[in-house]
Amino acid sequence: MSRSRINRVVVTPVAFADPPLLNVVGVHQPWALRAIVELHTDSGLLGLGETYADEMHLARLGAVAAALPGQDPYDLNGLRRLVTDVLGRETGGAGASFGGMLDVSSAVDTVLSPFEVACLDIVGRECGRPVSDLLGGAVRDRVPFSGYLFYKWAGHPGHPDDEWGAALDPDGVVAQAERMVAGWGFGSLKLKGGVLHPDEECAAIEALRAAYPDLPLRLDPNGAWTPETSVSVASRLAGVVEYLEDPTPGIEGMAYVAARTDVPLATNMCVIAFEHLAPAVAADAVQIVLSDHHLWGGLRRSALLGGITETFGMGLSMHSNSHLGVSLAAMVQLAAATPNLTYACDTHYPWKSQDVIAPGVLSFSDGAVGVPTGPGLGVDLDRDQLGVLHEQYLTCGVRRREDTVYMRSIEPSFTPNTARW
Ligand code: GKR
Ligand code: MG
Numbered sequence: 100m101s102r103s104r105i106n107r108v109v110v111t112p113v114a115f116a117d118p119p120l121l122n123v124v125g126v127h128q129p130w131a132l133r134a135i136v137e138l139h140t141d142s143g144l145l146g147l148g149e150t151y152a153d154e155m156h157l158a159r160l161g162a163v164a165a166a167l168p169g170q171d172p173y174d175l176n177g178l179r180r181l182v183t184d185v186l187g188r189e190t191g192g193a194g195a196s197f198g199g200m201l202d203v204s205s206a207v208d209t210v211l212s213p214f215e216v217a218c219l220d221i222v223g224r225e226c227g228r229p230v231s232d233l234l235g236g237a238v239r240d241r242v243p244f245s246g247y248l249f250y251k252w253a254g255h256p257g258h259p260d261d262e263w264g265a266a267l268d269p270d271g272v273v274a275q276a277e278r279m280v281a282g283w284g285f286g287s288l289k290l291k292g293g294v295l296h297p298d299e300e301c302a303a304i305e306a307l308r309a310a311y312p313d314l315p316l317r318l319d320p321n322g323a324w325t326p327e328t329s330v331s332v333a334s335r336l337a338g339v340v341e342y343l344e345d346p347t348p349g350i351e352g353m354a355y356v357a358a359r360t361d362v363p364l365a366t367n368m369c370v371i372a373f374e375h376l377a378p379a380v381a382a383d384a385v386q387i388v389l390s391d392h393h394l395w396g397g398l399r400r401s402a403l404l405g406g407i408t409e410t411f412g413m414g415l416s417m418h419s420n421s422h423l424g425v426s427l428a429a430m431v432q433l434a435a436a437t438p439n440l441t442y443a444c445d446t447h448y449p450w451k452s453q454d455v456i457a458p459g460v461l462s463f464s465d466g467a468v469g470v471p472t473g474p475g476l477g478v479d480l481d482r483d484q485l486g487v488l489h490e491q492y493l494t495c496g497v498r499r500r501e502d503t504v505y506m507r508s509i510e511p512s513f514t515p516n517t518a519r520w
Contacts (some may be wrong), residue, residue, distance in 0.1 A: 105171075108137065114132050120251050122293060130495040135423075151197055160187045182207055212397045215224070222477070231436040237435040237436055245287040249291045271483065276307055283463040286467075289316075294323075314487050321517075351384075357384055387413060387414035388414075401433055415442070426441075427468070428460070428476040455476040
C-alpha cells in the first residue's frame with residue numbers, strides 16, 4: 100500500500116515560438132505560453148502536467164502548489180476539494196478567461212487539471228501502468244488526429260517569413276494542407292475560419308475537397324457568423340464537411356442553426372463546462388462536443404464527459420490550443436481510453452518547433468500517435484529544453500495570450516469578428 104505523499108511542487112512557465120495564425124479574435128503572438136507542473140513525492144516519484152500560463156492562472160497555480168505538500172496523489176477527490184478551498188480563499192470563486200474566446204464561471208477545473216494529470220502520472224509510475232489503464236484501459240493503441248489548418252501571414256510583421264509561408268486564399272490553404280498531410284499523414288483536416296468572409300472560407304473548403312476527395316473536412320469560425328449566415332453556409336457545405344464547429348455563438352444560436360440543417364454542429368465554445376450540458380441537450384443545440392482536459396478538470400472528468408455525451412447520443416471530439424508534449428501525452432492517454440471518441444482529435448502540435456519532453460515517445464505516422472505503454476503519461480522532461488523555454492518566457496515579454504491586442508498593434512481598426520457576418 101502506497102504511503103507516498105507530494106512533498107515538492109514546481110510550476111515552470113515556458114514560452115515557445117508560434118507563427119502568426121489568424122482567428123476570429125486576432126492573431127497568435129510570436130510566443131505561446133504554457134506552464135509545466137512537476138509534482139515530486141517523498142518516495143522519489145515525479146508526475147507531470149501542462150496547462151495555460153496567463154499571469155492570473157499562474158498565480159492560482161502557485162496558490163494551489165503552496166497547499167499541496169502532504170497531499171496523497173491517489174486522493175483525487177481530496178485534490179479537487181483542496182483546489183476549491185484554495186481558490187475560494189484566493190479569488191472568491193471567480194472564473195477564468197483564456198485567449199478572448201473561452202470564459203468559464205469557475206476556475207476550479209482549469210486549475211485542477213494539471214495537478215490531476217500529474218497525480219495520475221505519479222500513480223501510473225508507482226504501479227507500473229500507463230495512465231490509459233487508470234482511466235479504464237486503452238480501447239485503441241493509436242489515436243487519430245486531424246490536421247489543423249490556419250489562415251496565416253507569411254511571417255510575423257518585422258520578421259522574416261516562416262517555413263510555412265502565407266495562407267490567405269484557397270490555394271494557400273491547400274498548399275498548407277499538402278505540407279500537413281505530407282509531413283504528418285493526417286487523415287482529416289480542420290480549417291480555422293472566422294477570418295475572411297464566409298464565401299471565401301467556403302471556397303477554401305471546396306478547394307480542399309477537390310484536392311482531397313476522401314478526407315473528412317471541418318470548418319470552425321469560432322462563432323463569427325449570424326445564425327442565418329450559418330444556415331446558408333451549412334446548406335452550401337452539406338455533404339462536404341463532416342461537421343461545422345461553432346458557426347454561431349451560444350446555445351440558442353446553435354439550436355436555431357441545428358433545427359435548419361442536417362450538417363452536424365460541434366462545439367468547444369458553448370459547452371465548455373458540465374453546467375452547459377443540460378441546456379445544450381434540452382435545446383438540441385449540438386451534435387458533437389469537443390472535450391479538453393485542460394478546461395474540463397483533468398482526465399477523469401473528461402472521461403465523465405465522454406460518458407455523458409454517449410448517454411445522450413452525442414459525438415465526441417477533442418479540442419486543442421497551442422501546446423507542448425506533456426499535454427499531447429495526456430490527450431493521447433485520455434483518447435486511448437475513451438470508447439466513444441467518434442472523431443479524430445484536434446492538435447496544434449505541428450505548429451511548434453520546440454518541446455520540453457525528451458524526444459522519441461510521441462510521434463505521428465498516418466496522422467495518428469501511438470499510445471505510450473510505459474508507466475504514467477509515458478513521457479519524461481528534457482531539463483535542458485525546459486530551461487531554454489523558461490528563459491524564453493523570462494525574456495519574451497508576453498505574459499498572457501492577447502490575440503486581439505497583438506492584431507491591433509498591426510491593424511489598429513481590427514475588431515473581433517464574433518457574429519460579424
Ligand atoms: O489557436 O487560434 C487558435 C484557435 O482558434 C484556438 O484558440 C481555439 O480555441 O482551436 C480552438 C478551437 O477549436 O476553437
Ligand atoms: Mg473550435
